[in-house]
Amino acid sequence: xxxxxxxxxxxxxxxxxxxxxxxxxxxxxxxxxxxxxxxxxxxxxxxxxxxxxxxxxxxxxxxxxxxxxxxxxxxxxxxxxxxxxxxxxxxxxxxxxxxxxxxxxxxxxxxxxxxxxxxxxxxxxxxxxxxxxxxxxxxxxxxxxxxxxxxxxxxxxxxxxxxxxxxxxxxxxxxxxxxxxxxxxxxxxxxxxxxxxxxxxxxxxxxxxxxxxxxxxxxxxxxxxxxxxxxxxxxxxxxxxxxxxxxxxxxxxxxxxxxxxxxxxxxxxxxxxxxxxxxxxxxxxxxxxxxxxxxxxxxxxxxxxxxxxxxxxxxxxxxxxxxxxxxxxxxxxxxxxxxxxxxx
Numbered sequence: 001x002x003x004x005x006x007x008x009x010x011x012x013x014x015x016x017x018x019x020x021x022x023x024x025x026x027x028x029x030x031x032x033x034x035x036x037x038x039x040x041x042x043x044x045x046x047x048x049x050x051x052x053x054x055x056x057x058x059x060x061x062x063x064x065x066x067x068x069x070x071x072x073x074x075x076x077x078x079x080x081x082x083x084x085x086x087x088x089x090x091x092x093x094x095x096x097x098x099x100x101x102x103x104x105x106x107x108x109x110x111x112x113x114x115x116x117x118x119x120x121x122x123x124x125x126x127x128x129x130x131x132x133x134x135x136x137x138x139x140x141x142x143x144x145x146x147x148x149x150x151x152x153x154x155x156x157x158x159x160x161x162x163x164x165x166x167x168x169x170x171x172x173x174x175x176x177x178x179x180x181x182x183x184x185x186x187x188x189x190x191x192x193x194x195x196x197x198x199x200x201x202x203x204x205x206x207x208x209x210x211x212x213x214x215x216x217x218x219x220x221x222x223x224x225x226x227x228x229x230x231x232x233x234x235x236x237x238x239x240x241x242x243x244x245x246x247x248x249x250x251x252x253x254x255x256x257x258x259x260x261x262x263x264x265x266x267x268x269x270x271x272x273x274x275x276x277x278x279x280x281x282x283x284x285x286x287x288x289x290x291x292x293x294x295x296x297x298x299x300x301x302x303x304x305x306x307x308x309x310x311x312x313x314x315x316x317x318x319x320x321x322x323x324x325x326x327x328x329x330x331x332x333x334x335x336x337x338x339x340x341x342x343x344x
Contacts, residue, residue, distance in 0.1 A: 045260040050081045054111045054120035057086035058197045060219050064247045065124045067144060067222075071265035085120055087111045091129075096195075104131035112138045115252055122258060126219070127248030127274055128241040132282040139253040142266030143274055147218035147245040151178065151238050152229040155212035156205055161231045162186055165212060172201065172210030181238045182214070198223060214238070218245035242277040246270055 051072060055065040062084065069082045091106035105112075107129040114120035116137040127143065134140065153161055162171070162182065171182055172194025179191045192210055194201055198219055205213055214233065220226050249266070251258040 045257040045264075047076055047080065047261075048121060048257075049079070050083070051076075051122070052120045053082065053084045054087055054114035054123040055084050056089060056092065056107060056111060058092075060126070060198060060223055061124070062086075063222050064126065064144075067247065068122075068124050068249060068265070071144065072261070075261070075264055085114060087114060105129075105135075109135060112250055115250055118252070122249055122251045122262065125248045125250065126216075127243040127246040128216075130243070130248060130250075132278050134250065137253050138250050139259070140248055140271075140275075141251045141259045141262040142249045143270040144247040144249075144265070145267040146270040146273065147221055148232075149240045149245040150217050150235060151214050151233045151240060151244075152217040152220055153212060153214055153231045153233055154202070154205065154228055155230045156228075157211065159212060159230065162189070162212070162214075162233070162237075165189055169211040172204065172213040175214075175241075177241055178214050178238060185237060198225065202228060216240075216244055242281045243274045246274050248274070 051069075053065050053068065055061045065084050069084075072082070073080070087110050089107045089110045091102050094102055094106070096102050108123075108125050108131070111123045111125065112135050115123045116135055122141070123138075127140075130140075155165070159165055163186065165171070165186070167188040168190060170190045170192045172192050173179055173182070174193050174195045182189060182191055194204055194210055194213055196204065198215060201213055201215065202225075204210065212230075217226070217229065217232055220229060249262050251262060
């Protein structure tokens with residue numbers, strides 16, 4: 001039996017809304033407009049009186065949750081109340097030096113548990129942190145428009161890129177994916193563990209714990225800290241994590257009202273993109289709790305919305321850019337494996 005949602009709005013006093021398609025940006029269809037173009041339907045759902053959002057308590061997580069609230073406020077009655085329930089995850093509480101040691105779902109499982117138990121209406125994640133198999137009772141309902149997927153190089157000493165660092169320089173990261181690729185391209189560098197939220201890691205660089213670091217450009221942009229970026233790293237040099245740059249929104253599986261509500265604010269091209277990436281990753285690692293491999297799959301007309309014309313539809317086929325597997329700090333990259341134009 002699924003948990004009751006009466007504690008977060010219930011059915012009493014709720015009214016059914018018919019929400020027309022909402023455009024995130026002019027000319028770019030979101031999930032609602034895509035649905036209406038294919039089936040001439042609009043999203044119908046029962047509007048909740050209260051929306052409780054489960055989220056980690058970091059600045060980035062709260063900023064992402066507030067972006068979701070702003071989108072929901074545009075299509076719900078002004079009387080709807082919103083609150084954010086901050087959740088500590090095992091990843092937040094652990095001192096493990098690497099992400100691999102924490103295992104899949106270290107920064108999302110406890111947040112999604114609030115949804116599965118009915119204590120929250122929905123949860124907001126940096127989707128690259130979510131395991132490929134979500135916890136029982138939880139479904140990925142929507143994604144906001146994806147930010148830049150690339151990694152950013154940061155050095156407070158004036159060095160512009162990884163290639164300019166002198167031999168023996170320390171690059172701080174706890175990401176196995178980044179470590180493997182950095183050492184593959186620059187074996188003369190040293191990679192040292194560096195954990196914490198964005199502010200903590202920048203502070204550690206300033207204190208000399210490392211000479212440089214690599215962070216997701218999307219998070220820096222959302223926090224208004226893009227000015228600290230020394231250079232943006234090309235995807236051909238460091239392959240991003242699957243779903244990097246995407247904000248994912250989960251809700252209770254089977255909650256059709258919430259699924260429809262979230263679909264109305266979602267960005268369909270992003271959702272399609274991350275679903276393909278997660279499916280590819282699942283095919284590589286299965287249900288493994290520790291992720292030995294990372295992958296990114298994109299369609300040429302899906303990656304980076306600015307490369308699409310305003311009225312271009314998402315590509316039916318997907319191209320696998322490559323995989324990164326770490327074994328004794330060595331990585332193997334496979335690029336341009338070809339596109340599947342069969343719609344599969």
